[in-house]
Amino acid sequence: MDSNAIEKKWSGRWAEKAAFQPDPDPGREKRYITAAFPYPNSPPHIGHGRTYTTADIYARYLRLKGYNVLFPMAFHVTGTPILAMAKHIAAKDPDVLGIFDRIYGIPPEKAATLSEPRTLVAYFSDEIEKAMKEIGYSIDWRRKFYSYDAKFNLFIQWQFRKLKELGYLIKGEYPIAWCPADKNAVSAHDTRGDVDPEVEDVTVIKFPVPGSPLSLVATTYRPETLYGVTNIWVNPKAKYVKARYKGETIILAEKAAQVLDLQLGLEITGEIPAADILKMRPVNPLTKESVPVYEASFVSPEVGTGIVMSVPAHAPLDYLALRDIGKGNIPMPQVVSLKGYGPAPARELVEKMGVKSQDDPEAEKATKEIYTKEAHEGVMVVGKYKGQKAIEAKEKIAEDLKAMGKAFHIVTIANGPVYCRCGAHVVVNILKDQWFIDYGVPEWKAKAKECLERMRIIPADTRGEYLYTIDWFKTRPCTRAAGLGTKFPFDETKMIEALSDSTIYMAFYTVSHLLHDIQASEMDEAFFDAVFLGKGPRAKDKKLARLRDSFLYWYPVDSRHSAGDLIRNHLTLYIFNHVGIFDDKKLWPRQIVTNGFVLMDGTKMSKSMGNILPLRKAIKEYGADVTRFSMVCGADLTSDTDFNKSVAEGVRSRILLISKLVQDSEHKTSKPHGRIERWLLSRLNRKIERAEKMYEELAIRELALDIFYDVVSDLQWYAKRSSESNLHDFFHKWVVLIAPFMPHYAEEYWEMLDGKGFVSFQSFPKADHSKIDDSVERGEELIRKVHSDIEKISELIGKKPSKVTIYVAGEWKRELYSLAKANPSFEGLMKAAAAKKMDMKAVQSVAKQIMKNVHSITVPLSQKDELDALKDAEGFLAKEYSCKVEVLPEEQAKHDKAKSSLPDKPAIVIE
RNA sequence: GCAGGGGUAGCGAAGUGGUCAAACGCGUCAGGUUCAGGGCCUGAUCGGUUAGUCCGUUCAAGAGUUCAAAUCUCUUCCCCUGCACCA
Numbered sequence: 001m002d003s004n005a006i007e008k009k010w011s012g013r014w015a016e017k018a019a020f021q022p023d024p025d026p027g028r029e030k031r032y033i034t035a036a037f038p039y040p041n042s043p044p045h046i047g048h049g050r051t052y053t054t055a056d057i058y059a060r061y062l063r064l065k066g067y068n069v070l071f072p073m074a075f076h077v078t079g080t081p082i083l084a085m086a087k088h089i090a091a092k093d094p095d096v097l098g099i100f101d102r103i104y105g106i107p108p109e110k111a112a113t114l115s116e117p118r119t120l121v122a123y124f125s126d127e128i129e130k131a132m133k134e135i136g137y138s139i140d141w142r143r144k145f146y147s148y149d150a151k152f153n154l155f156i157q158w159q160f161r162k163l164k165e166l167g168y169l170i171k172g173e174y175p176i177a178w179c180p181a182d183k184n185a186v187s188a189h190d191t192r193g194d195v196d197p198e199v200e201d202v203t204v205i206k207f208p209v210p211g212s213p214l215s216l217v218a219t220t221y222r223p224e225t226l227y228g229v230t231n232i233w234v235n236p237k238a239k240y241v242k243a244r245y246k247g248e249t250i251i252l253a254e255k256a257a258q259v260l261d262l263q264l265g266l267e268i269t270g271e272i273p274a275a276d277i278l279k280m281r282p283v284n285p286l287t288k289e290s291v292p293v294y295e296a297s298f299v300s301p302e303v304g305t306g307i308v309m310s311v312p313a314h315a316p317l318d319y320l321a322l323r324d325i326g327k328g329n330i331p332m333p334q335v336v337s338l339k340g341y342g343p344a345p346a347r348e349l350v351e352k353m354g355v356k357s358q359d360d361p362e363a364e365k366a367t368k369e370i371y372t373k374e375a376h377e378g379v380m381v382v383g384k385y386k387g388q389k390a391i392e393a394k395e396k397i398a399e400d401l402k403a404m405g406k407a408f409h410i411v412t413i414a415n416g417p418v419y420c421r422c423g424a425h426v427v428v429n430i431l432k433d434q435w436f437i438d439y440g441v442p443e444w445k446a447k448a449k450e451c452l453e454r455m456r457i458i459p460a461d462t463r464g465e466y467l468y469t470i471d472w473f474k475t476r477p478c479t480r481a482a483g484l485g486t487k488f489p490f491d492e493t494k495m496i497e498a499l500s501d502s503t504i505y506m507a508f509y510t511v512s513h514l515l516h517d518i519q520a521s522e523m524d525e526a527f528f529d530a531v532f533l534g535k536g537p538r539a540k541d542k543k544l545a546r547l548r549d550s551f552l553y554w555y556p557v558d559s560r561h562s563a564g565d566l567i568r569n570h571l572t573l574y575i576f577n578h579v580g581i582f583d584d585k586k587l588w589p590r591q592i593v594t595n596g597f598v599l600m601d602g603t604k605m606s607k608s609m610g611n612i613l614p615l616r617k618a619i620k621e622y623g624a625d626v627t628r629f630s631m632v633c634g635a636d637l638t639s640d641t642d643f644n645k646s647v648a649e650g651v652r653s654r655i656l657l658i659s660k661l662v663q664d665s666e667h668k669t670s671k672p673h674g675r676i677e678r679w680l681l682s683r684l685n686r687k688i689e690r691a692e693k694m695y696e697e698l699a700i701r702e703l704a705l706d707i708f709y710d711v712v713s714d715l716q717w718y719a720k721r722s723s724e725s726n727l728h729d730f731f732h733k734w735v736v737l738i739a740p741f742m743p744h745y746a747e748e749y750w751e752m753l754d755g756k757g758f759v760s761f762q763s764f765p766k767a768d769h770s771k772i773d774d775s776v777e778r779g780e781e782l783i784r785k786v787h788s789d790i791e792k793i794s795e796l797i798g799k800k801p802s803k804v805t806i807y808v809a810g811e812w813k814r815e816l817y818s819l820a821k822a823n824p825s826f827e828g829l830m831k832a833a834a835a836k837k838m839d840m841k842a843v844q845s846v847a848k849q850i851m852k853n854v855h856s857i858t859v860p861l862s863q864k865d866e867l868d869a870l871k872d873a874e875g876f877l878a879k880e881y882s883c884k885v886e887v888l889p890e891e892q893a894k895h896d897k898a899k900s901s902l903p904d905k906p907a908i909v910i911e
Numbered sequence: 912g913c914a915g916g917g918g919u920a921g922c923g924a925a926g927u928g929g930u931c932a933a934a935c936g937c938g939u940c941a942g943g944u945u946c947a948g949g950g951c952c953u954g955a956u957c958g959g960u961u962a963g964u965c966c967g968u969u970c971a972a973g974a975g976u977u978c979a980a981a982u983c984u985c986u987u988c989c990c991c992u993g994c995a996c997c998a
Contacts, residue, residue, distance in 0.1 A: 079998055080997095372912080468914065468915080477995095478996085500996095602923075636925090638916085641923095642923065647937075650937080653951085701924090702925090709935065785963090786963090788954095791953085791954075792954090792963050795954080797962055905963090
């Protein structure tokens with residue numbers, strides 16, 4: 001059977017019959033499944049497939065359970081990455097073109113035509129759609145849209161108007177990493193070396209200079225150490241300036257002033273030579289002490305304010321700089337006590353490490369060590385917060401100083417210096433009218449938590465992560481200056497940011513295919529209010545009733561699927577926005593399912609490694625069903641799964657084996673079921689019973705092991721044990737069970753087995769309890785054990801058996817097991833046996849065996865059951881070892897060894 | 912640092928108190944096959960031992976609870992992920 005041909009055949013038929021294009025059907029219960037929509041800036045690879053495959057398996061399972069199931073798909077094109085990709089292509093970026101060529105097989109000529117964002121989107125979304133069709137996702141493609149479609153834009157703008165009405169949209173200041181040359185926000189992919197600029201608040205403390213209106217402003221990460229300041233540092237090689245800031249005149253480095261101007265609004269009034277500063281005696285605002293100003297080379301005019309306060313007891317650099325100018329012996333007031341150190345931990349460590357000077361690279365190591373240690377273990381020994389932890393005092397002191405006007409804070413690049421690709425030094429800018437969504441509103445948070453509580457979360461142990469994220473969300477900027485998507489309705493020069501426009505789009509799917517005959521101009525506030533909220537002036541509009549009905553039929557989303565990394569943003573935003581926009585709790589999300597990633601041959605797929613397997617290539621090479629299988633069955637839902645050739649090959653060869661067996665059992669026969677068929681069906685019905693629960697819990701891996709791998713090994717055993725194949729009944733049930741995993745083969749098998757209609761729409765098999773037969777299964781286990789024992793023994797004695805005799809333990813030995821259960825001690829058992837007047841000599845040796853596992857005794861099969869099983873296998877065993885095989889009860893023994901037979905462990909005599 | 916998740920045989924990965932020397936898959940080794948290779952089949956794969964057995968030592972390290980621990984408790988070490996404007 002050629003898998004690609006089968007796939008084509010069945011995907012063709014599904015499409016032809018519009019099998020997966022459901023419409024509201026009030027007579028049937030619905031299930032609505034969505035997965036995070038793809039971002040088409042490159043072709044799909046197998047890593048993209050896991051979430052959708054999981055969702056599709058689930059959707060297909062629910063269909064078998066009789067639900068009317070909707071599984072739609074669309075494309076997310078919002079934001080800058082598509083623009084960036086188009087730009088790279090336009091610039092003929094060799095890296096990008098090389099990856100397309102080598103990995104995805106897109107020749108440079110073809111790639112060159114994709115320099116327009118919309119062309120690029122069209123091409124890659126088409127690739128994704130094709131791949132998704134080829135792999136057999138049961139998606140309703142009628143509902144497809146792009147997040148830059150005009151009608152979708154109107155929907156999103158409506159959403160934002162609602163958020164504003166609710167008071168969730170606010171305007172404020174926001175610090176961002178900024179390139180002063182490009183006059184643009186900077187993120188990781190805009191910087192040299194792809195450094196992600198981290199912004200960080202830093203405290204600046206004012207040291208007023210007596211007798212003048214001036215203040216020196218010192219930057220510090222450790223305001224609590226202000227008690228221990230001995231002096232101020234400036235760099236004599238740097239230029240310093242005076243600047244007006246909020247009615248005061250402050251002194252700081254010129255470079256610092258330029259950088260900070262953006263956020264502080266400084267007016268530079270003149271230069272001031274470092275030599276003049278060195279003569280000043282500024283006042284510590286906390287201790288009111290006058291301190292000298294000294295020079296130090298470690299002070300960088302670009303970091304902070306270019307002025308640093310010196311706390312030699314706790315800052316290695318400060319101590320080193322003092323020592324460098326011959327003042328290493330001045331008194332160093334202690335601020336923080338640190339276990340294992342004396343009153344000046346910085347000096348102690350510096351001496352211990354033998355750091356040479358402030359320019360010694362070791363100085364940084366010492367600094368890091370002291371800072372982290374003191375932050376976590378340090379306790380204040382002076383001041384208002386004496387006795388408190390340094391880390392707590394730090395915040396409080398900074399707040400106190402700010403409240404008194406003796407300090408302020410600035411925002412800097414924590415991991416600086418970072419450079420823009422244009423070469424400019426990245427600084428921090430404060431955006432004055434940035435729009436935010438305020439996820440900090442307490443009622444909103446409370447609703448989000450309520451929703452979470454009502455929701456089913458799979459895997460269950462990720463629930464805490466959602467809760468954490470809900471708590472952690474504060475205000476979140478929701479617009480950007482550039483990118484594709486939707487214009488922000490209250491400032492059309494801005495675009496709605498990419499995570500903010502994809503929070504309730506699942507509602508849009510319910511009507512997206514019904515909008516053809518509705519003009520965009522008609523889709524106003526009242527339109528969306530009517531369709532999605534059922535209120536407003538058009539709520540009774542008959543024309544909109546169909547849309548409203550469709551929405552109400554499908555909503556809420558019964559299961560949302562995504563990779564686990566989206567819990568921290570998208571999935572939590574999804575919860576927030578649903579509970580925010582939709583008052584009716586019946587419309588709130590019901591379930592979220594998250595999964596891990598796909599590894600390629602054990603390592604993370606990456607462009608630089610070149611180990612990316614394009615999805616369409618995988619499908620072509622291994623077939624759709626094998627690819628589906630290999631993507632999701634290798635690991636638990638949460639953990640990463642490995643896609644590799646040998647796993648895929650293993651799946652394929654198993655499918656081939658099954659195909660062969662199905663071919664042999666195409667038609668129903670009237671042949672009766674023998675013991676081995678009964679065994680197989682017993683196993684199958686047990687699996688069916690378990691499978692339903694596993695499907696409900698999306699225990700994909702367990703399912704795969706149980707209803708696929710395990711079934712294959714059952715079938716292999718069956719093939720050995722049976723003389724002729726009689727599997728029609730078995731497959732008729734099993735094929736439906738496995739169909740969600742391998743829909744194409746399942747359809748093909750179903751057809752071969754004379755099934756009617758699509759297997760995709762059959763009923764999930766019911767476990768037939770009358771077919772579950774414990775003794776048959778245990779009997780078969782026994783046969784397997786005996787089979788392998790014969791193998792072992794004949795190998796050990798180094799000869800092929802010419803005759804095998806199997807002695808089955810007598811009934812009295814079995815009775816002993818029951819007695820042992822009631823009397824779980826050696827003496828107890830012996831007494832009980834004596835009371836039954838058993839042959840105590842024989843009992844003793846059996847009892848010894850039993851006592852080994854007295855706490856976990858299982859009652860063995862009866863002698864008759866064991867005999868029946870083994871006699872049934874006589875022919876099989878004889879064939880296996882090409883010799884005569886005889887099964888006898890122990891009582892008919894012709895050999896001493898028979899005595900050592902035990903329940904579940906017949907004696908075997910090989911001659 | 913904070914939060915979350917982990918450390919099990921050569922590898923991946925099950926296993927949450929007894930039936931565990933530990934599923935399953937891969938790899939490796941041996942044998943078989945109308946056998947180039949590959950595939951397929953059978954067996955082995957902690958050490959020792961044996962007519963199918965039994966014994967010893969294991970589940971990051973250490974301590975404890977228990978008749979019984981990979982599984983429960985405590986301590987330590989190590990690893991991974993996230994920490995915001997990035998889709």
